[in-house]
Amino acid sequence: MATPLTASQILAALIAEGLDVKEHPGWRTHDRGNRGDGWGPVNGVMIHHTGGTAPSDGEIVWSGRADLPGPCAHAYLAKDGTLTLTSAGRANHAGGGDGAVLQAVIAESYTTRPPAPHKHDGSPGAVDGNARFYGLEVSDRGTGSAWPAAQYEAAVRWAAAICRAHGWTAKSVIGHKEWSDWKPDPAAFDMAAFRQDVQARLDASTKPKPPAAPVPSPAKPSVSLSKLIKAAKTDPPKSGTPVSYAGVKTVEAALAAEGLLAKSYVDGHYGTATKDAMSGWQERCGYRGRKPGQAADGIPGKDSLTRLGKKHGFTVIA
Incomplete structure (x- = not known):
């Protein structure tokens, strides 16, 4: 468990990971406040697809819908890989989910994938995921078509940046479909493969670099x-x-x-x-x-x- 990152810490982590970041005006204080179970302690990150098309899906992530007030994620990812920050606090993205999944994420104890979920928003015993997960909404209709390379790479970097900031491995990254038995997202790929890509980035960026060979000083005549x-x-x-x-x-x-x-x-x-x-x-x-x-x-x-x-x-x- 961890204390949520501040807005400044989130921004710094994403920039350090090499992401093209935009800040939606007011994103630092745009959240659901202390409604429900509040915000934190945080345990992981969750990947979603919007189910719509730009730019309307981006506006929904910010403003929400009649049945779901915004923000609906902490960030919105466009097709070209541009990431727009939409919240630094509680956001309506995860809803209720399976507590067994949450415990597996907290312990990072599973092998390739967490246990299959058997809960959803509103079901008895469902756990509030909005308090525990950072959420990324990726612009995609959810047809199963592959994401553009720039978009997929940015999603990997977003997940890696948050994990790195908290000292988590890629096992703290799940898809919405792994949290709720009602959800299909993201539909474009298998989350086990996505976690492998996140972990590869974490490993490649954190391995200590060998010291540079000393440059010998030119011999004096x-x-x-x-x-x-x-x-x-x-x-x-x-x-x-x-x-x-x-x-x-x-x-x-x-x-x-x-x-x-x-x-x-x-x-x-x-x-x-x-x-x-x-x-x-x-x-x-x-x-x-x-x-x-x-x-x-x-x-x-x-x-x-x-x-x-x-x-x-x-x-x-x-």
Whole structure:
């Protein structure tokens, strides 16, 4: 047994289930009040067909008939799958039914279908279903023809949304024909198959998703300080062959990003332009003196190179 959902909770549950929801003006307070046995505790959801055609059947769901005041359900489902909310309280949809069916729904104890009903509205011992079930009226003449796919899918989602909000399984979903021995609805399908579809949706939506595989961070390029110093001290080389070391180009790209080296000099050779650029970076780091052997002479040092690497995404190794 459960406390009925509030209007806001109903709306949120249906939207979360992906339904196309419309709100009839005034639906939140449109109900039968405390007449009869009141509203709640609630135990399940009930599927109906209207027996008529749109739009008149939708108006009947809202306003009722001379012999049955509205609302006649909590929601009305059109052929195109649009769901219109018509009540958040007691509605005249279920009438009297079989208490044995109610107990099977409460316990969710049956296998594929609840016990066959032997009661109906007005019969001795009939139980008031209007107090215990949420009701969905589906626009259908009741000839047994299949519902459009969008309409059927929306009915499954409506039932699943209410069940999910209360923590029920699909065994809390019944058809009007399973509640009253007078009723044929819904005529378009077998309720056991409908419950299977509701349960499949509940299971698919509630299974914990496996954690996403961590996206490895791209490996930072590394620059060898000793190889970089060697390249800086031997370029231009006496032999005429530049010292080839990939780390030089990494450092040059960082210096170019700092605006200290023209991009045309990002060529992998630690020449005069690169030395001047490194000297400018060393001065930014607080070092002074551009003459050979001085702190800002353009020959890489551990501190200034490490700072450059932290800023531009490379690591410094010995």
